Amino acid sequence: MTSHLDVEELDVNYDDHRVLQQISFSLEPGQIGCMLGPSGCGKTTVLRAIAGFEPPVNGRILIDDVEVSSKLYCLPTEKRNIGMVFQDYALFPHLSAAENIRFGLRGWKPKQQQARVNELLAMIGMPAYGQAFPHQLSGGQQQRVALARAMAPQPGILLMDEPFSNMDVELREQLAREVRDILKQENITAILVTHDQYEAFAMADQICVINEGGIVQQDSGYNLYHQPANRFVADFIGQGVIIPAEVTGEFTVKTELGVISGDTPIDSDIGDTVDILIRPDDVVHDDDSKETAVVVEKAFRGADFLYFLRIDSGSEILCLAPSHHDHRVNERIGIRLNVDHLVVFDRV
Amino acid sequence: MLDRLWQPGIVLIALILAIPIFTVAGFLFQPSEDIWQHLLDTVLIDYISNSLLLMVGVGLGTFSIGVTCAWLTSVCQFPGKRVFVWALLLPLAMPAYIIAYTYTGMFDFAGPVQTAIREWTGWGYGDYFFPEIRSIGGAIAMFSFVLFPYVYLLARAAFLDQSVCVIEVSRTLGCNLWASFYRVALPLARPAIVAGMSLALMETLADYGTVSYFGIGVFTTGIFRTWFGLGDSAAAAKLAAILLLFVFTLVLVERASRRKAQYHHATNRYQQLPQYQLTGMKAWIACFACLMPLLFGFILPAVQLGFWAVDTYAEMVDESFVRLTLHTILLGLSASVLAVLLALLLAYGKRVIASKPVIASVRIVATGYAIPGTVVAVGVIIPFAWLDNTIDSFMREQFDISTGLILSGSLFAVMFAYMVRFLAVSIQSVEAGLGKIKPSMDEAARSLGYKPSHILLKVHLPLMKGSVLTALLIVFVDVMKELPATLILRPFNFNTLAVRAFELASDERLADSSTAALMIVAAGLIPVILLSKSISVSRAGS
Incomplete structure (x- = not known):
């Protein structure tokens, strides 16, 4: 049943205002994609366009190689065989959990309906809650019922609009992993929209980072962190600082912190001035190191300390150190650079 | 087709219902006469x-x-x-x-x-x-x-x-x-x-x-x-x-x-x-x-009303009283059904179309609750009489038939006045009900394979039932209580309980008016009890 999705050079307008431009990506059957970006970047509009709620002004959307949206034609939502989980869940308050799940199963035989409802209730771990009404359920339970309702008719593609945004932070990642397991088990093609990178990392095979209506990078979570395509992605995903550097060789640059080598060739001429990205995990705390920096500020993170350090040239960098290395502010501590992936940006 | 008629339809309804207000307001600028x-x-x-x-x-x-x-x-x-x-x-x-x-x-x-x-x-x-x-x-x-x-x-x-x-x-x-x-x-x-x-x-x-x-x-x-x-x-x-x-x-x-x-x-x-x-x-x-x-x-x-009613009901409740009560109930029922149908048309229009003319129209209609029945009556009777006279003279000239008064002094005029005054009440209730149906519920139903018409039946109808009933009830009771507009516009020989109670009381037959008065109060109690129930169980934020 699972489908594959192609979005080709999609443009969408609200009134006369362009909110999406040139969005292109594909998902293979069973893949989980994610639209990640700050609020107002247009990521939800991508989802609504795929669902058929927003017609495109240019480009097209294909589900299993059948064109469902284009400038000229928009297949009604109810004929697209998609499922959707809404940010506010949109459970029907007059129907019980089981009736909500059964809602999309019109045309099934009653026995099959009952079996499917039971199967889904079991899958979401709520077999005893079929008769409960939405207002009697907790936020997490409502969320699971909404997911089960969307999955019940075995949609080709499942669309999820910020499905975890109303949850506690701890619950969020746990649910994200649970939902991923369920989707993988049922081999469902799915798209998640979120502004939370950890949610995206926990769920998605492929992440599109969206900013101002366009895709700025499409990659795995690991690559987004370690090889951000531009400053926006570098800033939006994870923490870090940008410091100036001079290119000294095919793989090396010289910085205030000394010479740094990467594992891929640098796309600039020797002698050029560039900016490089230093992540907190690139800076290793080492009491024996000759290189030192002064602690400006520190944040306790449980297992780690995040230190804000000032190096002798005056620049500030971040350093992630195990939390048994508890140093005071203004103390001078030893550091060592351990950069695997050298991220280089042109100077602006 | 229907979609294209919807917006002009709403604007037209609002304009027609606004005629009495405009008529009356227009007189502010008329030149003064002797009596004035x-x-x-x-x-x-x-x-x-x-x-x-x-x-x-x-x-x-x-x-x-x-x-x-x-x-x-x-x-x-x-x-x-x-x-x-x-x-x-x-x-x-x-x-x-x-x-x-x-x-x-x-x-x-x-x-x-x-x-x-x-x-x-x-x-x-x-x-x-x-x-x-x-x-x-x-x-x-x-x-x-x-x-x-x-x-x-x-x-x-x-x-x-x-x-x-x-x-x-x-x-x-x-x-x-x-x-x-x-x-x-x-x-x-x-x-x-x-x-x-x-x-x-x-x-x-x-x-x-x-x-x-x-x-x-x-x-x-x-x-x-x-x-x-x-x-x-x-x-x-x-x-x-x-x-x-x-x-x-x-x-x-x-x-x-x-x-x-x-x-x-x-x-x-x-x-x-x-x-x-x-x-x-x-x-x-x-x-x-x-x-x-x-x-x-x-x-x-x-x-006091109870005591009077016990004394006088045997004498007061006769065939004509029963007819009067039936008239009142029928009038209230038809007005409330009409008001709710119009309210649904307008409120849904506002939700689906949400254009400036539609929103402005609903706003105009929603002002009606404030306009005194007397003013509405004056605003209804003047244009209706003009229309009647125009039709009458046209028919006489063309076909030599006098049509007399068709609209004014008819139940149509009474009903029209009720719509001007009470449509706002039913719109308010219907809109409150619609507000509970989040747009994402429509979209959820569509993503589960339902056509818009089925969504109306499967999602909206069950969720709207309560507020539609409330709207029917409130308009019904308001019509039962309404006095001045009914008094002025009612057809000859047509009475409601409120008018009858007023007439008897004006004739100093206070005790005799009590049965009719008590029925009005009893009907008025129903929505008040519903309201009390809802405020005693619910509290903002909970």
Whole structure:
């Protein structure tokens, strides 16, 4: 049943205002994609366009190689065989959990309906809650019922609009992993929209980072962190600082912190001035190191300390150190650079 | 096709329903005539000063009763409090004109109270002072007794809405319960209280039954007198236009206060308000303060009506009374069904189309609730009569047939006036119901394979059922209570219970009017009980 999705050079307008431009990506059957970006970047509009709620002004959307949206034609939502989980869940308050799940199963035989409802209730771990009404359920339970309702008719593609945004932070990642397991088990093609990178990392095979209506990078979570395509992605995903550097060789640059080598060739001429990205995990705390920096500020993170350090040239960098290395502010501590992936940006 | 007709249809409905307002407002700018000059020289000053006096009196009355009861029932514990919370709404079921007859019957010279005083003391006429019920002061009391629940309802909601914190903070800053009330709670609730008072004052201005029975010269009675006494429709319409100015001022005040009230939300977190246990004398004073308005606004008149009805019903309930009741119910039912159908058309249009003309149309229609029945009647009858005369003369010229009056003096005119006045009520209720259906629910149903028409049946209908029934009920009861517009527009020989009660009372047959009055009160109780139920179980934020 699972489908594959192609979005080709999609443009969408609200009134006369362009909110999406040139969005292109594909998902293979069973893949989980994610639209990640700050609020107002247009990521939800991508989802609504795929669902058929927003017609495109240019480009097209294909589900299993059948064109469902284009400038000229928009297949009604109810004929697209998609499922959707809404940010506010949109459970029907007059129907019980089981009736909500059964809602999309019109045309099934009653026995099959009952079996499917039971199967889904079991899958979401709520077999005893079929008769409960939405207002009697907790936020997490409502969320699971909404997911089960969307999955019940075995949609080709499942669309999820910020499905975890109303949850506690701890619950969020746990649910994200649970939902991923369920989707993988049922081999469902799915798209998640979120502004939370950890949610995206926990769920998605492929992440599109969206900013101002366009895709700025499409990659795995690991690559987004370690090889951000531009400053926006570098800033939006994870923490870090940008410091100036001079290119000294095919793989090396010289910085205030000394010479740094990467594992891929640098796309600039020797002698050029560039900016490089230093992540907190690139800076290793080492009491024996000759290189030192002064602690400006520190944040306790449980297992780690995040230190804000000032190096002798005056620049500030971040350093992630195990939390048994508890140093005071203004103390001078030893550091060592351990950069695997050298991220280089042109100077602006 | 349907979609393309929807928007112009809504605009057309709004324009047609706005005809009476525009007609009346238009008379403001008509050149003056003799009779108008006469009114200006003689009674207009009285109308204005009496209206202002009534407004000040009723404003003070509803404010003091409403706010006191609201504060006591929101933060204090005293004997009977749980009953008062809902029972203080009961006076809403009592039309002012009905308690006016009842109290006149009880307290005027020949009534049981004064008779008892005379028998007990041996005094005669003029030997003692007794306040005259049929006076401006009496009218202020009548209106205050039945209209204070508007202030009570909104003020109480505002008090409950306030965060516990602001009250507790004020106490940590050294205010006692009384000081926290007037320095913190009252200023925070002010927009809500002003909104409630504006509603009460709109009802006061719209009243015809009470002021006419008490013989007080205000705009509504003036309009009747000018139209039917002096036979001058233009001058009557001009009076109506001035009344409309008063009303629109109140509408503006009310809307502005409601907008303000949104910003007076202190927090989104709620917890049970602290309940101050009153003891001893204080507890009994609180109980007394809540009991008095309930007693005078509902219990006393209801009991009196009951006694009269027991005495007279055998004589009063005959075939014509049954027919009258049936007429009233049929009229109420058809008006409420029509109002709800139009409300659905408009409210759905606003949700689906949401264009500026549609939103403006719904807004215009929603103003109707403020317009006094007398003004609506004047605004209906003038264009209808013009239309009738035009058709009649056209038919006579062309076909030599006189069609006479087709529209004016027909049930159609009555129904039209009800729509102008009560459509707003049903729209409000229907919109509240629609508000509960989030747009994402429509989208969820579509993503689960439902066509829009099926969504209406499977999602909207079950969720809207409650608010549609409420709308039907409220319009039905409003029509049952409606007096001035029905009185003016009804076809010859057609009566409703309200008109019948008014006629009997005007003929000084107070006891005879009680059966009809009691039926109106009984019908009015149904929505009030529903309202009380909903406020006693629900609380903002929970």
